[in-house]
Amino acid sequence: MIQITGLTKAYRRGRPPALLDLSFDARPGMVTVLLGDEGAGKTTALRLMVELERGHGLTLFDGRTYRRIRRPEREIGVLLASGRPEAGHPGQRARAHLRMLAGAVGVPARRADDLLEQTRLAGVADHRIGTFSPGMHRRLALAAALLGNPSTLLLDAPTEGLSPGNEEWFGAFLRSFALSGGTVLVTTRAPGEAAALADRVVTLDAGRLAADQPVVEFRRTRLHPEVLVRGPQMARLADLLVAQGGQVRRDGGAGLAVSGIDRTEIGELAYRHGILLHELSDRVVERPVSYPSALPSGSGRSGQVAVRTVRQGQRQGQRPDQQQGQGQHQEPATGRAEPDGRAADPGERRPATVGRPAGPEPGRQLDHRGLQAGRWAAAALAPNPPAQVQAPSRAQGQVQQVQAAPVPAPTPPVQAPPPIPASTVDLTRRTPRGASALSRSTARATGTGATGTGVTGTGAAEPTAAEAAAGAEVPGAEPGAPGGERPARPDGVGALPGPGTVDAEHLAANPTDAELLTPARIRGVGHQPAPVRPFPGRPWSAEPTGLRPSGRTEHTERAERTGRTEQAGPAEPVRRPRESGEPGEPGEPAEPVDPQGTARRSAVGDEDGSE
């Protein structure tokens, strides 16, 4: 547990402060990412935390400042970026270097050899450090930081300038470190990396705290998915895309950056109109922190009085949407106000009344930490194989349905909650979005651009309302049970237990929630909940966005892959006529969604294969 309170680094003579009143917490079991541009004060913050620089403010590691810790290396591993790329003297051999540092730390030299194994440097341990690549340097520095077997890691830009492979390795390592209960605080410049790595993202802007968000919220509010299209006939395609409701801007010479329409649709559109495409790829761009007004930028512990009043007023008004509409599990302690929560307010109320019978359960703890820990534990250990493995096999309809969502614009939080009741917060949003895949034209007519969650929430509310009107009352514990899933379920709606009895068993027997969420976790970033995999045999790593968590979810991926291939066959021919018959019914319960998804996928497969 690191408590950072009021870190300030001010200079004399009117220079702007490098860091101004930075306060946040880094909790055990979580990866906290300090995100900011060059010169935002990330390195200064870390150096102030370990008191390598003079400044103001306090950093408490389990209640003590760094200097008070008797053997800091035993508790805190620090990797600070120095000006030099080398992890040690270039003429020294890696093993000698680590053994030397082991002596300085006070651990036996055997530990150095263990760490060389762990950081995959054992093979080159007897070579001089000067011959190492940047990734090896960084891994060696990490090994040095880990020498004392610390429980906390402070890493300054560990993946800066590394190859994707090394970056992935670092991410996997840090996540597993956090999973085992450690506290990890990492700085980075790349928002995509932050989204993939973090459980909590603290954004710095010019030395000031700009945002302190859970990663789901970060993904939703700060990351903006785009599709990059290149080709010779971009002007025509741009007209078509604008007519379809997308937002198009130029990107380079012969490129378009399209938001609001996902990749498969663009490819399909271009194919239909005979437009040649040279490139069609997803990417994620960062959006600046945009607050509707002066919202609190501290953690609440910094003593800003105005902050508290704002927060309380907002929390009262916003409590339903926090749990229902936005799918956010916010930490009440930090009191971070939801940026676009107010705008989403009117739209978000409706699913709150429709999808959930009662208000927010009083017993539910919106503890981000527990949720994250459970998430990774579920991913790594697979404690409930039926819910995890079996779910994707049935989930294909939903997956494809989500994939066919016409407006994936500001991505919903594709958080992968553990199979606990708290996880249901996401589902209401996603399901109607998927269901609205049928009603592509109408959904587009609502103009759901890249503007905000509020619009998406409004769109989300409609199908749910329609579904409720159809007489199917979804129990509150499963507000996300999609309408489209219900016909496929053998036991029917009435068999669902009450809100309080939902647990892992129930999820295993009734895999709707988990199956909705599993692909989302696999994707890692919510900007494209539709995993467009034209060829089942193609590996997932071929996806253009490298943001999915690596390694940890392999088995779920595989299960999903097999499930998809299983289901694609039988579902397709049966459902296809109906889909073509009534393509755009907005309020239709998503019964034909499943075939539509598979049909779309098979249709899209040609295009993707040709791209």
Next chain:
Amino acid sequence: MTVRVVASEVRRLRGVRSTWVVVAGALLVNAAVAAFTAARLPDGELAVPDAVRAVAAVVPFLPLPLTALAAAVLGALSYGNETRWPGLPASRVTLGRRLGALLAKSSVVGAAAALLAVLTLGVDALAAWSALPAGVDASAVLHPSGLSSVPFAAPFAAGGPGRPLVAFVVLAVAGGWAGLLITSLVRSAVVGILLTGALPALLEPTAGLLLHRTGRNWPVWVRELVPFQYGLDLVRDAADRTAGALDGVVVVALLAPAALLVLAALLAQLRRRSL
């Protein structure tokens, strides 16, 4: 803990190539200088100061003996490498750890310098003995039975060879420490080495002036081992040219700069957050 820190410093010294390059270079150059000096000795009976001069490989225009310079390089590198490539950047935040590291470094560098000095003396003695011209009679130095003026039983007496040789070793150790401490002030190994080389030339006039004011003189062996070029001109006309004893003023004159350097290094560490 302390033992481990010292062990880690030994590992640092051993693990770097520059250490071995410096040691080998110092030995080679020393041997060459010793052989050259010995080859140019005049015929006749070998005098003890000449023999000491040859074995210590004195180069007249150097501010410090070669061995002391090599030790200074070792000391400067042991500090400069750590500031340049801090393996654990945040591990030296507290003053106690920095002082402990400095102590460990100085002990390791001092031991290495003493070892290097002894090794150099041995190598130099071999080289000089093998390069002695045939006409030189070295029996006065080498064979105690043939001693006429200097009894070998008391090599540390006023005119014997023992005292300059011990001074040589001490000078090497002091050179290593000076390199370490000066580098700790400037944080750059190159600047530290250069300053260490310039230090005797800077300090010697003041020390010589102090001695001159108090009416004393450098011991003869100091002048023979450390061929200062500058300050000795000031004190050359002092009456007593043969003072051999280490009296208090001489000790103060020698130790005051060292104490000043140590104090400056400690003060610098007080102000810092890392080495």
